[in-house]
Amino acid sequence: PPPEGPSRVGITLETFILEGQLGFPAATGTFTSLLNQIGLAAKLVTAKVRRAGLARLLGYTGQTNVQGELVQKLDEEANETLLSVLGRRRHCAAVASEELDSIRITSTDRRAKYLVVFDPLDGSSNIDVNISIGTIFGVLRKETDGEGATEADFLRPGRELVAAGYILYGSSTMLVITTGHGGVHGFTYDPTVGEFFLSHENIRIPEQASLYSINEGNSTYWSDEVRRWNAWLKEEDKATARPYGARYVGSLVADAHRTLMKGGIFAYPADRKNKQGKLRLLYEANPFAFVFEAAGGKASTGSTRILDITPTELHERVPLVLGSPRDVDIFESFVRGDR
Numbered sequence: 149p150p151p152e153g154p155s156r157v158g159i160t161l162e163t164f165i166l167e168g169q170l171g172f173p174a175a176t177g178t179f180t181s182l183l184n185q186i187g188l189a190a191k192l193v194t195a196k197v198r199r200a201g202l203a204r205l206l207g208y209t210g211q212t213n214v215q216g217e218l219v220q221k222l223d224e225e226a227n228e229t230l231l232s233v234l235g236r237r238r239h240c241a242a243v244a245s246e247e248l249d250s251i252r253i254t255s256t257d258r259r260a261k262y263l264v265v266f267d268p269l270d271g272s273s274n275i276d277v278n279i280s281i282g283t284i285f286g287v288l289r290k291e292t293d294g295e296g297a298t299e300a301d302f303l304r305p306g307r308e309l310v311a312a313g314y315i316l317y318g319s320s321t322m323l324v325i326t327t328g329h330g331g332v333h334g335f336t337y338d339p340t341v342g343e344f345f346l347s348h349e350n351i352r353i354p355e356q357a358s359l360y361s362i363n364e365g366n367s368t369y370w371s372d373e374v375r376r377w378n379a380w381l382k383e384e385d386k387a388t389a390r391p392y393g394a395r396y397v398g399s400l401v402a403d404a405h406r407t408l409m410k411g412g413i414f415a416y417p418a419d420r421k422n423k424q425g426k427l428r429l430l431y432e433a434n435p436f437a438f439v440f441e442a443a444g445g446k447a448s449t450g451s452t453r454i455l456d457i458t459p460t461e462l463h464e465r466v467p468l469v470l471g472s473p474r475d476v477d478i479f480e481s482f483v484r485g486d487r
């Protein structure tokens with residue numbers, strides 16, 4: 149739990165990290181500097197996102213990425229920005245990105261002991277309709293001594309993350325970050341001074357809330373158990389605060405952040421079309437699972453804790469359920485067939 153004492157609201161992200169307020173026990177200089185690099189990348193990407201319409205960064209590049217998706221210019225711009233910022237210092241040994249087929253070595257310096265995973269631009273189908281999008285990141289320590297990092301260095305369960313978070317380019321730009329110790333904290337960007345200021349100290353998710361977030365357009369492909377859970381939510385029953393309200397933006401960062409702040413449940417289950425679900429384990433599910441658990445929430449595939457999954461490949465997909473502990477428990481009881 150974060151240290152007691154007066155509220156820290158209003159201090160900048162840099163100060164908060166520098167003072168070790170993120171509760172990372174051995175906040176070495178390089179870890180602090182790496183987190184500040186991520187803060188810098190967030191400022192650079194938010195500047196591009198905010199003027200995407202003007203700079204005609206919309207529209208497709210005509211290329212496809214390893215996911216087989218048509219890459220929007222902003223995806224590439226955000227990816228390049230993160231690569232150049234993280235490659236500038238010698239703290240980050242390598243990165244894994246949704247937009248890169250394989251890992252990218254950023255330093256072979258023996259002192260480079262961090263690995264960064266990121267989804268540079270999440271929710272890219274919403275870019276050209278001006279709906280909230282985001283960036284997702286996670287930081288691992290490189291545990292092997294070899295010169296350069298290898299893909300195997302990244303294939304570690306999410307519980308080994310040393311920091312994770314996201315940036316939401318919404319009505320305001322907000323960066324949410326945790327080291328797993330010392331709480332989950334939200335910083336809101338003030339473009340007039342170019343700083344992130346602590347605005348949401350020690351975010352805790354409610355135990356339960358009557359909100360659910362899922363793409364109902366996939367319901368014919370869901371398992372019977374998920375369909376029964378979905379129908380149960382919409383029955384009227386005051387004792388269990390039903391029916392639940394529906395909210396779905398189609399950007400994971402927006403849907404997950406709202407669920408973290410208000411409670412309830414977000415689900416992207418496996419279905420007949422996506423047998424492993426759609427979302428990627430390394431740079432979408434793990435960072436959010438890490439944040440949700442640090443805020444008192446739960447994150448599972450519907451049956452397995454996300455943070456306990458050992459990845460077998462960089463871009464592997466998992467079914468993802470994030471939310472209030474009570475609401476995730478109910479989802480899991482339907483998947484188990486208990487209800």
Ligand code: AHG
Nearest residue numbers: 267269270271272273363398399400
């Ligand atoms: P990305 O834009 O990084 O590829 O991620 C898109 C993901 C995620 O943001 C969102 O939750 C999901 O796609 C929405 O998928 P559907 O449109 O199938 O609901």
Ligand code: MN
Nearest residue numbers: 215217246272
């Ligand atoms: Mn994509």
Ligand code: MN
Nearest residue numbers: 267270271432
């Ligand atoms: Mn994404």
Ligand code: MN
Nearest residue numbers: 246267269270
């Ligand atoms: Mn993306």
